[in-house]
Amino acid sequence: MTVRDPVCGMDIEPRSAFALREHMRQTFYFCSQSCVEQFDKDPHHFVTTSATTGFNPERTLSRIELPVADLPFYKPVPSLESGLLALDGIHDVVTNAGAGVLRVEYDPQLATIPQMAAVVRSAGFQVGGTNAKIGIENLRCASCVMFIEGELKSTPGVLSATVNIATQEASVDYLPQKTTLAQLNAAIETWGYKPRPSMSDAPVDKQEEAHAREYSRLMKMFWFAAIVSVPVLLFAYPQYVPLIRDLSMETIRWSWVLSAIATLPVLFYSGYDFFTGAWAAFKHRSANMNTLIALGTGAAWLYSTFAVAFPSVFPEGTSEPFYDVVAVVIALVVLGQALELRAKGQSSSAIKKLLGLQAKTARVIRDGKEMDLPVEEVLVGDVIQVRPGEKIPVDGVIVEGSSAVDESMLTGESLPVSKKKGDEVIGATLNKTGAFKFRTTKVGKDTALAQIVKMVQDAQNSKAPIARLADTVSGYFVPIVMILAVWTFVIWFVIGPQPQLVYALVTSVTVLIIACPCALGLATPMSLMVGIGKGAENGILIRSGEALQTARAIQIVVLDKTGTITKGKPELTDVVVSDQSSVNSDQLLKVAASVERVSEHPLAQAIVESAQARKLELSDVQDFEAIPGHGVSAKVEGRGILIGNLKLMNRENIALGSLEEQSKSLADDGKTPMFIAIDNKAAGIIAVADTVKEDSAEAIKALQSMGIEVVMITGDNRRTAEAIARKVGVKRVLAEVLPEEKANEIKKLQSKVESQKSGDLRPSTFNVVAMVGDGINDAPALAQADVGLAIGTGTDVAIEASDITLIKGSLKGVVTAIEVSRATMKNIYQNLVGAFFYNVLGVPVAMGVLFPFFGLLLSPLIAGAAMAFSSVTVVGNANRLRGFKPKFSVR
16 A cells, blocks of 8 residues: 655655654655655645545645633533534644634635534534624525525635524624625625615514515515406406407407516516526526426416417417416415515514513703603613603613512513612613612613513524424425426326326426425424514523424423522521510510621521511620621620520520420421520520522422423532422432532433433433523533523523523423423424425325326416415414413413
């Protein structure tokens, strides 16, 4: 065997080589010192995919810096680097965590930037760069979606691109140093579509205006085609129409000439979108839905015109025209598109509702004067006056006054929330009773409402994995239909009855017209748009179609204890007075709160707040002393007070009597008991605990009734954890788990082996696990889980790492999220099955399979109507989701 010197290209025996070098996991052999020196100066210049294929001086490596948003933080980097190196054509990966970038050397002929970005995302990281949303005018062709996405992804610097036929928008992540918006627009234009500004960020009235304008355009095109269709239809079948059947053949032939002229503007005005779209596809040597309509109607018009101009060329009985097919089919398809557009407008009602919540004006105080300004002119730091019954225009912090605020638009909680000085208020919520002033902290696109709208829009523009399958099928569907149309023509022309040419033409045109890839292409995005919108209405923010699809299959839900099952804040739960004590419960609490007011212990605040809630007047404290590991001592109103654990009582030789047993019972319930002694005599116990949220047990029971195993994970000791688990009905507890180990526990639950150990035998090789958490320490586990759900009242890091955000801090949101997912996916499957069977049954019928048995042949007119309304049916079925009602109503 010989190898080739990568520098000079000479074939040499490996054993007789002058020298060898190892580079990029390849071995290179050299014939001379000169070749070795040249290689050592710039080895990348000579690297090829195989050392034995050798000489390729033209191929050079490209280098790129990929920005990774959360690179320095909580996720492991080795899996990211190994994932990239596993791609063909990747030669080196260097991580610069400080700068937040990956430096990648790659062969652009083998590896693409979108492939690298996909690996980064699959490793749980977010790729940096810029996102652009680009509107695409008149995008209704499902098979075009795949072509436009491919064109965008092939543009240098594009990280990812998705095109959504439901919203008629492309969402593109790209590196601005590598490409420009003009290049992205040019990529869309190459497929015959006109880019326009995205309507997602436009005000509701602008969106509705654009929607109405497009609907009006389609309806004008329909009415023009429909009006022309009436006389054309009458003269297409003269033998069935009174008066016309009495006309001479010569007159009828002249009417056909007029039909040819009249249907030309139908083709090029009403059918403009079809022909321009077909031409753009033809230039790329591909075909789409527009190709089918353009071919079918164009062939019918050309055949008809040729038959009218040269009737003697055709066999007897075959020279009658089909201008009615041209006019009526285009009219019906355009009508279908208009109805589909109107139904789509209803599908996006959730976004319109959210945007409609925004206040239009704000009462701003500047230079001591109140002035009403449009909300767009409010600046960060402005002071705004809000009166009873008014909407709060933007986010901020109260600086004067107090009130009760209805935050149901954000949290779904119908009870108003009390607000006082220093509390945050959120834009678009409703002020109920009092008046207050607040200083703005977030305006414009930074407000909570704007972020929610953006998240919902991003999710609606994303794709579920099942949608990608539908797009792929749609891409192959059109060429298959065209092949079937050719076969149909040939079969009917060769073995069909007389007049064979007419039968061949009619059946092949019918096949072209009835096939509808649009129904397949619309099946998923329309349902996603409605489903994600319904989630938002119920306080569930779903980040992507993939998260929504995965949530349907959740088998195990892991709940973090603190802040998720519990309130995450200690509260006073019990005040136990000793039988021998001379004080009652209020007096005991007053004494304890007076002492704890001075303390810095984490549980002290809960005792003080409870006393204040009971309107107890606290006393001054003297001689306060903290006793590490034991408790505190102090004097209140001249009496010596001890508050602490059993060790403190034993140290001071205080007899506890029955209080010791009562403290054990409280501890078994997950509470923290503290003994109180007054003047060296046991007075009682106060117990504090992180209490369970009111609706946690009900939500967990609902999850279990859905066939989902619920697991609790916590860093607390097992005794406390199991006490909480008993209260809420959780049977499996993972206690004393360190924050960094939570992700590993999720990984174990995802494996079948671990589930079998716990007695849960499932047929799959892995489990679909959801993690619900709220803290920074939950972020790795949220990222590791198949679906991460973050409590909206939690930290930004947890929310960022999650797939679904529950705006309200209730576990009922988990139930609702899964219900939304299941309802949406059921709707998607209904759409896909309906669209699939429509095409599977419709195309063979159009080909004429029923003719030999029943003498039935499908008319192109009926085929056009069926094709048009198949898409409308899919959109209509998606709109049924708007009636979805969750098990737990948030209103």
